[in-house]
Amino acid sequence: MTKFLTIFTLILLVGPIQVSSKCTCESQEEDGNISEALKYKLVSIASILLASALGVSLPFLVKRFRFLNPEKDIYFLIKAFAAGIILATGFVHVLPDAYQSLNSPCLSENPWGKFPFMGFVAMVSAIGTLLMEAFAAHVHGSISVLEESNSSDLVRHRIISQVLELGIVVHSVIIGISLGASESTKTIKPLVAALSFHQLFEGMGLGGCISQAKFNHRTVAIMVLFFSLTTPTGIAVGIGISKMYNVNSPTALIVQGLLLSASAGILIYMAFVDLLAADFMSKKMLSNFRLQVGASFTLLLGTCCMSLLAKWGES
Template structure:
């Protein structure tokens, strides 16, 4: 998993380096009239950096504390309720917050009618991202489990007792309790390892989708010079980051990364939006949200992020938990999870009024 972390960090660094450069451009549309006050706006931006950083850190680390707080352990029913709530938040983020922004960017009158008016690029980018997430999810899990199965069971066969091998070649059936127990133990270990690897893939892909749109949100907020625009965003994005962190933290907990891996993932999630705001502050003098380049880049990235978040929330979070035998056999837990899902989606949808 060290290689995966390095690839993840490399991609994120490239994103941070390239995005501020590609959003620069000459304005082709008249900017909207708004009250500009750089000094007051800067105060709100600094407040946003602090509040979003703290909220994100608390949100992502809260489920991780299940290792020390038994009530938050993944085996407890409350963990299913928390994950359902957080999954609703992530689903609403994709549908209500990110995807509409992508549609607004890629259908802007500031873009040329051809080709942007000839084809629904937003839906196409979201679809491609969702399919790509499925492929990554499937191939990474399949490769990892196949490698583990070959290395484990291949070694088990080589270490099998000689009399068992002779009996098999002679056509006789021998019952070896120790061998049977060994294979059963190996199968259970393989199943557990396969599930663990899947959770790790889910955590990394989900964090990637979250980071992409978090960078864009941060840069947009940091580049704005209107206190009226920034003020409601501070509270809305603080809650947004907290709830989203809970969903990601739940996945990280189930993935059982080592302390170093947990620290890296939590740190990147917590810092992404504040770093984006800092970048936005730095490029505010040259940033133009109505330039074709900015609209296209933000639109494509937002659409891709929406596709990833929608896929991950429906397939890897909700479907996996709602089809879990523990929930299927517990009607009270099932009802509670449905209520938590609706609450999470509803609360995040309500925040769309301000963010």
């Protein structure tokens, strides 16, 4: 399964490199802006790599540090704040830039001006993420049936963790490439913050599954590295793609717009379903009114902070 994940990731990473364009449209970006964007992209690789490694490793450290226990109230408040940041990034930052790319005058009216591709791709990417998670849940249920026939519990956790990592790899590569391919600092700045939070908490979920599966040390190291490096590698691939053609060429605008739309759909889905719904409908949250109020406040605080950055990015 680990070999399959590696091969599948290589296909995702290499595929977009085949896209190039010699078409040109008069560039409206200055070299200084492109250089500044590259600087933020390099920072994003380090930031997201650190957040990913910390998140996926945290479950292994929880056993020694009680204050990191996921059952603590502060954990729910931080997750709600992170979800707010991710939501605002998807709705306020990424979707508008995707719309701008796909509605550029450099693109032909037919078909780009006659169909809302931005919303369609965002919807499809959210559904794709849902189906991937549903597949993982199906595997979970199928193996639970086998458990009743005296099958090992470890088998269930091991398959679930590997299927989960496969799903994470898919959307992490897409989001990473969209960030790396973007030449807009207005998009890159908030996306870096959102992805850092996203990778931190998603890594915690994956790390918990890996911990329960009790893999040997070599397999654990491979899976941790695999998760930690996927998004930074996607960003590096996106940087390479962005240098292959004029940022305002039709192909560049289409690729960037579609990737940003897919990223927005994934971010919005992950924030609502994996972070908010799972916590706000949990027994702990429903039985604690003060925690509900606190989580609601931190959620709104996160959305407000990231939304204000949209105004700051224009200045």
